[in-house]
Amino acid sequence: MREQEYVRSLFAPEDEVLQNIAPGLDRRGMPQISVPPEVGKTLHLLAGLSGAKRVLEIGALGGYSTIWLARALSENGQVVSLELKEEHAEFARENVAKAGLADRVTIIVGDAKESLEKMVQSQEKFDFFFIDADKPNYPYYLEQAIKLASPNAVIAADNLFQHGRIFDESDQGPSPTTIRQFNRQIADDPRLESIILTIGDGLGVCRVKK
Template sequence: MKNEVNYINDLFVQEDDVLKNIITGLDERELPQISVSPEVGKVLYMLAKISGATHALEIGGLGGYSTIWIGRALPETGEILSLELKQEHVDFALENVKAAGMEDRISYLVGDAVESLDQLTTEGKKFNFFFIDADKPNYMYYLEKAIQLAMPGALIVADNLFQGGRIFDEEDDNPSPVAIRAFNEKIAVDPRLESTILTVGDGLGICRVKSV
């Protein structure tokens, strides 16, 4: 029997061969299966499309699954910069980006995202769409840097804000749920943001930057 996710995916999510092959390709290369779910991919597409995003920054790219969803929502002149820690992930992502015909619009910075964000801040770069899906203990830092790099009205989207339900267990003091609890509380009250969390996937945070 179908559940809500199956129903939504069947009706609204159209994964083509490029996207489907990323999932099988991760297995073949023994890379982690931590891409966003198909329904989250579609929401990313919708958010980027509705917001009129033109310059996107992704923190955590893996095999390019979310990158391609976002990229397909941007205009032909749009650009995505993806920050990824490991070269092997970027090598695979580039194969997929090329298969999607988007190699001219997507670029990568390889290395520690903290250092890459510091570099982008120093260079005065600006973006109007952000997707945070990387190491959870650094989410608060990524949020602050995203706000600094944001154009007014930019969207900051963050994945895994429920941590598989672990954030609801106050006795779970492991680094990831502790960091995500703090992140959620921050976006709820930060005066620079208008925020909420959608109950899609593992909890998808959406923040609109009011001022920078």
């Protein structure tokens, strides 16, 4: 789209590290499902504006959004990224290191649900969350994020339009069905103040009330 390219060119230029992630995913046979540049820049802005010091990302892939988020933090800030697959985590670590951000990013490999349960049990707290993983578990990830949230924490979630699939009620696949439920959940949950931004494939932004 013309508007999309205009916004990208003005507000979300990619440096060499970010530009090389997509070709690197291709070479490794990994899916091309990184957020687009304008979503990366929006995450960067939101994390910076919120004053986040600790960020929890669910779904690292090649580290594209991880880098945008880590660049928004001060030197003592930290991004913890949960990634199911070791090969994805390895590539993400490579890219984070190339960006000079290895000291600000920790990637934990394994089932995100197990990692989140351990974090809840140890009463960890985060100021910003980005959910971009398996869609059927979005409601679960949201609930765990709320438990881990500092007051006024921000929770962002990607792919809330499912490339238009959510608008077709005859599409009862697990992903669009769950995301319809998730969107209603963030709209109605009294603990949250939320909106869906119509950029990329729909970016949900929620503030956890005190």
